[in-house]
Amino acid sequence: MSRIRNILFAATIFWSLSQTENLQAQDFAVKTNTLYLATLTTNIGIEFAINHKTTLELSGAYKPWTVRKNTNIRLWLIQPEGRYWLCETFEGHFFGTHLHGAQYYARHKGKILRWLSNRRGGDLRTVTLGF
Numbered sequence: 001m002s003r004i005r006n007i008l009f010a011a012t013i014f015w016s017l018s019q020t021e022n023l024q025a026q027d028f029a030v031k032t033n034t035l036y037l038a039t040l041t042t043n044i045g046i047e048f049a050i051n052h053k054t055t056l057e058l059s060g061a062y063k064p065w066t067v068r069k070n071t072n073i074r075l076w077l078i079q080p081e082g083r084y085w086l087c088e089t090f091e092g093h094f095f096g097t098h099l100h101g102a103q104y105y106a107r108h109k110g111k112i113l114r115w116l117s118n119r120r121g122g123d124l125r126t127v128t129l130g131f
Contacts, residue, residue, distance in 0.1 A: 077102040
C-alpha cells in the first residue's frame with residue numbers, strides 16, 4: 001500500500017511541476033515563517049504579482065497539537081495582504097495592508113505561569129497598514 005502511495009505522490013509532484021511552465025521567479029513566491037516553525041506551528045504563504053507594482057499574498061498557520069503534558073496552545077491564523085511596491089514587485093520598499101483572522105486556545109497547569117492556570121481562548125481580527 002505504501003508503494004502505491006509513494007508512486008501517486010511522485011506523480012502528483014511531477015504533474016504539479018509540469019503545470020508551472022508559465023511562472024517566473026518575480027511573479028510568484030512561496031513563503032514560510034521560521035519563527036512559527038520553531039514553535040511547531042505549520043505555516044505557508046503564497047504571494048503573486050498582479051502587475052509590475054502590485055502583489056497579493058495569502059498566509060496561514062495552524063497548530064493543532066499539544067507540545068507538553070501541562071501546556072497546550074492551539075491556534076489557526078489566516079492573513080491576506082495587499083502590497084504596492086515603490087520600485088517593482090518583490091524589489092525594494094512597499095506600502096501594504098494586512099487583514100488578520102485567528103482563533104486561539106491556551107492552557108497551562110503549573111506553578112510558573114499562574115495567570116495561565118486556567119483556559120484562555122478567543123478570536124483575533126485586525127487590520128494593519130505597513131511600510
